[in-house]
Amino acid sequence: xxxxxxxxxxxxxxxxxxxxxxxxxxxxxxxxxxxxxxxxxxxxxxxxxxxxxxxxxxxxxxxxxxxxxxxxxxxxxxxxxxxxxxxxxxxxxxxxxxxxxxxxxxxxxxxxxxxxxxxxxxxxxxxxxxxxxxxxxxxxxxxxxxxxxxxxxxxxxxxxxxxxxxxxxxxxxxxxxxxxxxxxxxxxxxxxxxxxxxxxxxxxxxxxxxxxxxxxxxxxxxxxxxxxxxxxxxxxxxxxxxxxxxxxxxxxxxxxxxxxxxxxxxxxxxxxxxxxxxxxxxxxxxxxxxxxxxxxxxxxxxxxxxxxxxxxxxxxxxxxxxxxxxxxxxxxxxxxxxxxxxxxxxxxxxxxxxxxxxxxxxxxxxxxxxxxxxxxxxxx
Numbered sequence: 001x002x003x004x005x006x007x008x009x010x011x012x013x014x015x016x017x018x019x020x021x022x023x024x025x026x027x028x029x030x031x032x033x034x035x036x037x038x039x040x041x042x043x044x045x046x047x048x049x050x051x052x053x054x055x056x057x058x059x060x061x062x063x064x065x066x067x068x069x070x071x072x073x074x075x076x077x078x079x080x081x082x083x084x085x086x087x088x089x090x091x092x093x094x095x096x097x098x099x100x101x102x103x104x105x106x107x108x109x110x111x112x113x114x115x116x117x118x119x120x121x122x123x124x125x126x127x128x129x130x131x132x133x134x135x136x137x138x139x140x141x142x143x144x145x146x147x148x149x150x151x152x153x154x155x156x157x158x159x160x161x162x163x164x165x166x167x168x169x170x171x172x173x174x175x176x177x178x179x180x181x182x183x184x185x186x187x188x189x190x191x192x193x194x195x196x197x198x199x200x201x202x203x204x205x206x207x208x209x210x211x212x213x214x215x216x217x218x219x220x221x222x223x224x225x226x227x228x229x230x231x232x233x234x235x236x237x238x239x240x241x242x243x244x245x246x247x248x249x250x251x252x253x254x255x256x257x258x259x260x261x262x263x264x265x266x267x268x269x270x271x272x273x274x275x276x277x278x279x280x281x282x283x284x285x286x287x288x289x290x291x292x293x294x295x296x297x298x299x300x301x302x303x304x305x306x307x308x309x310x311x312x313x314x315x316x317x318x319x320x321x322x323x324x325x326x327x328x329x330x331x332x333x334x335x336x337x338x339x340x341x342x343x344x345x346x347x348x349x350x351x352x353x354x355x356x357x358x359x360x361x362x363x364x365x366x367x368x369x370x371x372x373x374x375x376x377x378x379x380x
Contacts, residue, residue, distance in 0.1 A: 059193025067099030135164035
């Protein structure tokens, strides 16, 4: 069986450094807000090109804390609207709701599976406060279009970069300096997840906020620590969301290889795109060969087919594990059905009905990649 993602194999490839780092933390006697966390925050901020990095317990908390901080700073108020892609993972929507704000679901463009800018503009009202692009599957959203839209209407931009660690926007954005900008530095604030299966994954949960806004960073960090900046003194009704020292140490080690691993993901994507018999099989892709560049880190390689379930069963029989990201869109989930279940979002529903994710681990061999391609091409 070719696993969809062999985490055990990936983590083993970082040995013995990984185990050595865990032992150092274990023997240090300091497990929260210590040297390892401070070091990783500095490293990740520098990597993304931002001034600040605030580590958190997970990616959902990272997004939620941005919204909570904006509320405390008076930038947003209860019931304000945030435009968010309808085809994202439910955590993106939950972060808005947890902060007492209102998600406004925006259809994507099928060609990219990212936010449709024209559709997004039609959703703007006097209560709209921010646009929340999601770099879905590891492909950067149209940040120039989003920037122009946000500028026209005076809106904040908040990135959900949970799937886009290391992706690079090479076209520049006003006021951002260098034209080569990484995910996390394309907005007012960004949220990352370090869930183990991410391109930069911990050995458990973890997350981070990146931003140039010192006031936002300080406020978010305080809210994440029970609303406190000084022990036993609480400015806000905070939560507990902290990255522990063990996870921070792991992430520092893995960060050093992230660009290399992302480059390998792009090589595999290139092979898929060039060698799968797309037309004969009736498969579609959001990936064009001439667009396989640093703006996509291929957290996921999606293919789309009305026969998705049949194709998945066939590949399983061939010893190839695949996944579906995601079988049920947020507005069809029981948790959101009351508020959003009546919405008609045909592009979103098509994506969720047809998407199948192929293996794209950075440790996938050329032989394994060729075998996957041959088996797909033999599908009748």
